[in-house]
Amino acid sequence: MQPSTLTLIFALFVVASVLTKLWLSARQIRHVALHHKEVPAPFAADVTLLSHQRAAFYTIDKLRFETLSTAVSTAVLLGWTLLGGLDALNVRVRDLLMPHWGALPYQLALLGCFMLIGGLIELPLSAWFTFRIEQRHGFNKMSWRMWVGDQIKEALVGVVLGLPIAALILWLMGQAGPQWWLWAWGAWVSFSLLLMVIFPTLIAPLFNKFEPLQDAELEQQVGGLMQRCGFKAKGFFVMDGSRRSAHANAYFTGLGSAKRVVFFDTLLAKLTHGEILAVLAHELGHFKHKHVLKRMILMFALSLAGFALLGWLSNQVAFYVALGVRPNLSAPNDALALLLFMLATPPFLYFVGPLMAQLSRRDEFQADAYACRQASPQQLSSALLKLYEDNASTLTPDPLYARFYYSHPPASERLAALARA
Numbered sequence: 001m002q003p004s005t006l007t008l009i010f011a012l013f014v015v016a017s018v019l020t021k022l023w024l025s026a027r028q029i030r031h032v033a034l035h036h037k038e039v040p041a042p043f044a045a046d047v048t049l050l051s052h053q054r055a056a057f058y059t060i061d062k063l064r065f066e067t068l069s070t071a072v073s074t075a076v077l078l079g080w081t082l083l084g085g086l087d088a089l090n091v092r093v094r095d096l097l098m099p100h101w102g103a104l105p106y107q108l109a110l111l112g113c114f115m116l117i118g119g120l121i122e123l124p125l126s127a128w129f130t131f132r133i134e135q136r137h138g139f140n141k142m143s144w145r146m147w148v149g150d151q152i153k154e155a156l157v158g159v160v161l162g163l164p165i166a167a168l169i170l171w172l173m174g175q176a177g178p179q180w181w182l183w184a185w186g187a188w189v190s191f192s193l194l195l196m197v198i199f200p201t202l203i204a205p206l207f208n209k210f211e212p213l214q215d216a217e218l219e220q221q222v223g224g225l226m227q228r229c230g231f232k233a234k235g236f237f238v239m240d241g242s243r244r245s246a247h248a249n250a251y252f253t254g255l256g257s258a259k260r261v262v263f264f265d266t267l268l269a270k271l272t273h274g275e276i277l278a279v280l281a282h283e284l285g286h287f288k289h290k291h292v293l294k295r296m297i298l299m300f301a302l303s304l305a306g307f308a309l310l311g312w313l314s315n316q317v318a319f320y321v322a323l324g325v326r327p328n329l330s331a332p333n334d335a336l337a338l339l340l341f342m343l344a345t346p347p348f349l350y351f352v353g354p355l356m357a358q359l360s361r362r363d364e365f366q367a368d369a370y371a372c373r374q375a376s377p378q379q380l381s382s383a384l385l386k387l388y389e390d391n392a393s394t395l396t397p398d399p400l401y402a403r404f405y406y407s408h409p410p411a412s413e414r415l416a417a418l419a420r421a
Contacts, residue, residue, distance in 0.1 A: 001318060003317075003318045003321040004322070006318055006319070006323075007082065007322045007323070010081075010082075010322065010344060010347070013347040013348050014074065014077065016347075017346075017347045017350040017351070018070060018074050020351075021070050022067065022070065024398075024404055024405070025066060025067055027398045027400060027401055028059070028063055028398045028401040029060050030398070031398035031401070032059050032060055032396055032397070032398070033056065033060060036052065036053050036056035037053075038052075039052045040395055040412065043385070043395055043411070043415075046385050047388075047395065051389045051392075052395060054137070055392040055394045055395065056394055056396070058137045058392040059392070059394040059397075061136065061137070062133060065128070065129055065133050069125055076118070076121055077343060077346075077347075080324075080339075080343055081323045081324045081325075081340070081343055081344070082323070082324045083324065084324050084325075085324075086114070086323075086324065086325055086339060086343070087324055087325045087326055089110070089113060090110060090325065090328075090336060093109050093110045094106055094110070094328065094331055097109050098330075098331050103174070103331060103332050104170060104174075106335075107335035108163065108166060108167060108170065108335075110335045110339070111166055111335050111338070111339065112163075114339055115158070115162075119155065123151070126151075127147065130142060130147060131144075131147075134245070137392060139245050139246045139247055140245065140246075141242060141243060141244055141245055142243070142245075146243070150207060153207065157203060161195070165187065165191045168184075169184045169188070170332075170334050170338075172184045173314070173332075174332055174334060178311075180311065181311030182307070182308075184307055185303060185304050185307040188303060189303070199253060200253045200260050200262075204239075208240055208241065208243070208244075209239070209240045210238070210239055210262065211237065211238050212236065212237060212238075213235075213236040213237065213238055213263065214238070215268070217273065218268075218273050218276065219236055221277055222236055222261065222277065222280060223236075225280060225281060225284070225374065225375070226261075226284070228374065229281070229284045229288065231287060232259075233261050234259060234260050235260055235261070236260075236263070237261065237263070238262075238268065239262050239265065240265055241267075242264075242265050242266050242269075245266075246266060246390070247264075247266065247390075248266040248269075248270055248387060249264045249266075249267060250262065250263045250264060250279055250280065250283065252283055252287070261280065263276070266390075267279075270386055270387075270390055271383050272379070274376060275379045275380070275382055275383035276383070277375050277379070278371055278376055278379040278380035278383050279380065279383050280375075281374040281380070282380060284370070284371075284374065285368070285369070285370030285371050286363065286367045288370050289366050289367065289370065291366070291367065295363075306345070309341075310337060310341045314333065314334065320333065320337075320340065323340050323343070323344060325340060353404065354404045354405075356407075357403070357404065357405060357407050358403075360408070361406065361407065361408065361409045364407075364408050364414070365414075365417060368414065368418060369417075369421065372418065372421040377418050377421045380418060381415055381418045384411070384414065384415065384418075385411075388411050393411065395410075
């Protein structure tokens with residue numbers, strides 16, 4: 001295929017994905033604004049008009065910010081590719097480092113420079129969202145000092161964890177022969193599994209404090225629920241989420257016997273013991289139906305297909321030229337291929353999103369049904385209502401927007417299913 005044809009296909013998908021995003025966001029804003037003056041009838045007895053309107057304004061503000069983010073990310077994507085940004089960066093890094101440091105250090109430096117520039121571009125947007133959007137609606141609890149500290153820690157963790165796996169994959173691309181992509185995929189899967197094991201004990205504590213659950217009554221009830229459901233965990237922990245945000249949550253983390261149950265302190269402050277048990281039963285439902293394992297297998301299968309595709313594209317000169325990069329003649333192109341693949345795939349994968357969201361919504365209904373058998377449907381329903389209200393989640397999403405994006409069923413559908421249970 002000619003480079004010009006590939007360029008046209010890429011540009012069409014970029015335009016189509018951006019226009020679809022903007023159209024769906026406009027629908028969502030219009031729908032939420034249209035219904036913000038009155039609480040929907042199914043929620044009228046439980047949700048105040050003030051809370052309903054707060055959720056509407058928060059949703060609209062986030063969507064407007066996402067529109068700005070879409071414009072910036074699209075400009076950055078085109079700048080890196082068709083406008084020659086990655087090509088210019090590659091020439092400078094290659095000419096400066098390749099003669100003195102060799103192939104692998106040059107390629108790692110290229111990846112590092114790309115990530116650094118991308119991170120600096122995203123930094124103002126992240127700060128704006130935290131200190132304007134989240135703070136305006138009462139969710140942000142971070143100081144500037146804490147936020148800057150988090151950015152530094154995230155960058156250091158990214159270097160410590162990302163540099164070795166990047167070096168290994170680049171080495172495999174250069175040394176493992178035509179089937180390098182299969183070895184690289186195996187390395188990526190192993191790295192991902194390792195992250196799941198070490199995240200609870202080595203990474204998460206860098207950002208939050210985790211203390212054993214002190215509520216003896218709740219701990220006993222949680223332990224009894226998990227025993228009834230046939231699950232074991234290494235412990236029940238409370239995370240100081242209130243230091244950063246007013247949002248509430250609970251989750252399982254870790255892999256195998258290293259799994260932990262983590263409650264946000266904000267969740268414990270807002271829900272009763274019965275409601276917490278119902279929320280936990282929902283999470284247990286995901287494990288009972290093997291949703292986590294199935295999703296992991298699906299992700300690994302998709303990543304295998306991605307590595308195989310990259311293995312083929314990396315040998316096609318048209319792949320580089322079509323995306324605005326002149327391939328190296330006297331240096332490896334492996335890092336360039338990785339970066340171009342990372343840049344080019346999101347516009348194509350965007351249209352796979354609705355299918356993934358549909359699968360996720362199906363899983364949520366199954367987990368809710370399991371929770372209803374192990375705990376109280378009424379308690380789960382009241383817990384979800386509190387979480388919808390406290391997290392300012394709109395009760396009136398645009399149906400098409402919800403079908404396209406929502407990984408969880410809209411409140412009306414989810415609570416109606418619980419009412420039937």
